[in-house]
Amino acid sequence: MAPHVAFQGEPGAFSEEAVRCVFDAAEVHPSATFEDVFEAVEEDAVGRAVVPIENAVFGSVRVNYDHLRTHAVTIIGELQLRIHHCLMAPEGATIDGLEVVRSHQQALGQCRDWLRAHVPGATPEATPDTAGAARVVAETGAPTTAAVASRRAAERYGLEVLAEGLQDNEQNFTRFLVLAPADTDAPPVGAGEPKTSITFVLQDNVPGALFKSLAVFALRELDLAKIESRPLVGQPGRYRFYLDVHGDLEDEAVARALDHLREITMELQVLGSYPRGATYPEGADR
Known part of the structure; x- marks a missing residue:
């Protein structure tokens, strides 16, 4: 039976492409x-979801860090997708005639330098997603409005590609997470080395507290892949930390590190233990 997989955006979005990379049918x-998306997984309306968590050029999708903590979901996999942006518009449009360029704010940020250099007079307009921007541009048909989205979106909505490779850095990869309901025994997606994601809040905001929390991993020679912080609402100067550590939750070293971390934190939550993801398209530089 084909899995039911949710993603944010409209058909033709990069998130849909990410879904197709890990789920064939x-x-x-x-x-x-x-x-x-998170509610659909949490309520078992779908069995899986794929969401972006960070981009190599424009940074983290911070709202999804919050959703990981506040929804009953677990991370079961990840992937890196190379993002190629195209500038598209209705037939007959020209780059010189553009007045508005629409896309998701992440896509506009990833193409900021290109847009400033090639369409300096066009106003960037943020939209909920890239494919949705392409659909609206196609429906309105205005030759002065373009969208930044994938070539797949241009083909789906019948738009002309005016330029491609807009991303300001060729190493423009987005990391996506594969999610499942927290109360299901979902098999992992992928076959890479294991990785575990957690979030925690320190007990005291005192000198050396963060160092001590990271030392629990260093003492056991565990490699940290990422650390991200988010302000605690209503508590200025205090933060919640998100951390990725190489190793499986069942590994003795990881388990002991987390037990140690619980002693010096007021809150610790495991977001998932899953294989390190592949890069798509296969063979892309990373």
């Missing part, structure tokens, strides 16, 4: 917002 469920 998925029944896809486009969703208007990331909140909708």
Whole structure:
């Protein structure tokens, strides 16, 4: 049976492409917002979801860090997708005649230098997703409005590609997470080395507290892949930390490190233990 997989955006979005990379025959469920995606997984309306978590050029999708903590989901896999942006518009449009360029704010940020250099007079307009921007541009048909999206979106909505390779850095990869309901025994996606994601809040905001929390991993020679911080709402100067450590939750060293970390934190949550993801398209530089 084909898995039912949710993603944020409309058909033709990069998130849909990410879904196709890891699920060959998925029944896809486009969703208007990331909140909708997480709720669909949490409520078992779908069995899986694929969401972006960070881009190599424009940084983290911070709202999804919050959703990972507040929804009953678990991370079961990840992937890195190379992002190629195209500038598209209705037939007959020209780059010189553009007045508005629409896309998701992440895509606009990833193409900021190119847009400033080639369409300096066009106003960037943020939209909920890249494919949705392409659809609206196609429906309105205005030759002065373009979208930044994937070539797949241009083909789906019948738009002309005016330029491609807009991303300001060729190493423009987005990391996506594969999610499942927290209360299901979902098999992992992928076959790479294991990785575990956690979030925690320190007990005291005192000198050396963060160092001590990271030392629990260093003492056991565990490699940290990433650390991210988010402010605690209503508590200025205090933060919640998100951390990726190489190793499986069942590994003795990882388990002992987390037990140690619990002693010096007021809150610790495991977000998932899963294989390190592949890079798509296969063979892309990373």
